[in-house]
Amino acid sequence: MSQMTAIKNSEVSHLAFLNDVLSGLTKRQKTLPCKYFYDDKGAALFEQITTLKEYYITRTEFAILAAYAPAIAQRLPPKLTIIEPGCGSGKKVAYLLSQLVNVRAFVPFEISTEMLNYSLTHLSAQFPSLVISPLQGDFTHSLTVKQLSKETALDSHTNLVYFPGSTLGNFDPLTAIKILKNFHRLCGINGYILIGIDLIKSRHTLLDAYDDKAGVTAAFNKNLLTRMNNELAANFVLCQFSHQARFNEKHSRIEMHLVSDCCQTVMIGEQKIAFKQGETIHTENSHKYTLASFKKLAQQAQLMLTDTWQDEDGYFALCLLRPY
Ligand SMILES: C[S@@+](CC[C@H](N)C(=O)[O-])C[C@H]1O[C@@H](n2cnc3c(N)ncnc32)[C@H](O)[C@@H]1O
Structure with missing residues (x-):
């Protein structure tokens, strides 16, 4: 049975938006x-x-997933709870879910009500037997993450935090470390983080x-x-x-x-x-990374880079991290 929790249409409050803008x-x-x-x-x-010719990120990440899904699946245990902060449309996790067996549950964790509802509707239609437990909140807020992981007893499961799209690159290094620490908390000491990062390449390709x-x-x-x-x-x-x-x-x-x-x-x-x-x-x-600069960043959140999967051009990497 698909488990769908009703979502309040509160989203980011009007006042918070106004304060941030001013x-x-x-x-x-x-x-x-x-x-x-x-x-x-x-x-x-x-x-x-994501469908534009110039925007290589999405199609490259999908190609890496398609090529290495069996290798990635081999590195992960069964009965995983997959948590995806900033899941957006949920298209990438849909592909990952189709490649993994025995997933216990999926937890989309989004700030946007619209995106949360969209991913819920589509994923529950595509995976009718998957337990889906949505969380609405801001993954940059350590307190929110702490509270959510307690409330949902995430600690009691083996968790995979899935963070594709190089969304981490949207944050300055100090905030990125804080977010990785939040993910460390979400996945727990026995958990895993699978994260997509965009690599440094020619200025012309990046600007286009x-x-x-x-x-x-x-x-x-x-x-x-x-x-x-x-x-x-x-x-x-x-x-x-x-x-x-x-x-x-x-x-x-x-x-x-x-x-x-x-x-x-x-x-x-x-x-x-x-x-x-x-x-x-x-x-x-x-932000654009090298594998070395990303490894260093992850270490500052007590996360060890254990595996990486890349495309032939070295444009993008999927990285597996483990807490230590
Ligand atoms: C660039 S999209 C990436 C979507 C998807 N993960 C992918 O790779 O295609 C970023 C998503 O993260 C969500 N988001 C951005 N900032 C967030 C935050 N601080 N907390 C939770 N979700 C956030 C947005 O609403 C959006 O759906």
Whole structure:
């Protein structure tokens, strides 16, 4: 029997969104947390990005999964509970679930109600006998993770935390270590973490992946402005901002920005936010790793890199970590 828990449509509270926006847009370098990309429209645009020719990440990760699923399955014990923080549409875990036998349960752990409901509907139709126990929350919040793992008695099972898509790369190294520590807690001392990481490659390939010709990534980035207009009574004029992708060599990361094309003032409710011409809102980071730099990062969360699986071009890696 598929076990579906009703999900409250609370999502990220309106107040938290407003606070994050006001605090981000009043900094010297204006910023917005990337978790706000994924409303309904943002999630649909992201799905579109994953099919673009320039966006090598999704198809490369799927190809690695397809080639090495038996090898990965061999490294994992039976009766696993699979937890997927930021599961999105759940398409990747669906493939993994189809390759593993005897999975005890699946726990999608999402901040977005829309994505949680979407993955629940699709996965329960595809795997009718799978126990699915959704959790709504923010995987960066250590307290939330601690509470959720206690409430759901995750400690009493052998857990695999599955974190594909190089989502870890969206966080600066200190936050990434904190997240890995949260995953360490979620998987428990006998558990496993299977994580997808994007590897350093040519600047040209990287920039194209985040600035496609059809403008889908631009629309995804600008959707943050629409979301603020709709949910926070803001009045961003979309055609007065441009999407920009940059490679930051020092931090080994792609950055996405929204550039103000003119000098302008925007209202967020009652609050005025002034923009100079050329000033940007830094909306996302995507850190790129080497296997050595990732291994070092994982060690700081007391996690040992035991296995890696890569594509022929060395674009992407699936890494298995164990707590120590
Ligand atoms: C880039 S998508 C990746 C989806 C999927 N894991 C994949 O690899 O295709 C990121 C997903 O993580 C979710 N997410 C982002 N930040 C989150 C957070 N702090 N806590 C929980 N979920 C989060 C988003 O709602 C979105 O569905």
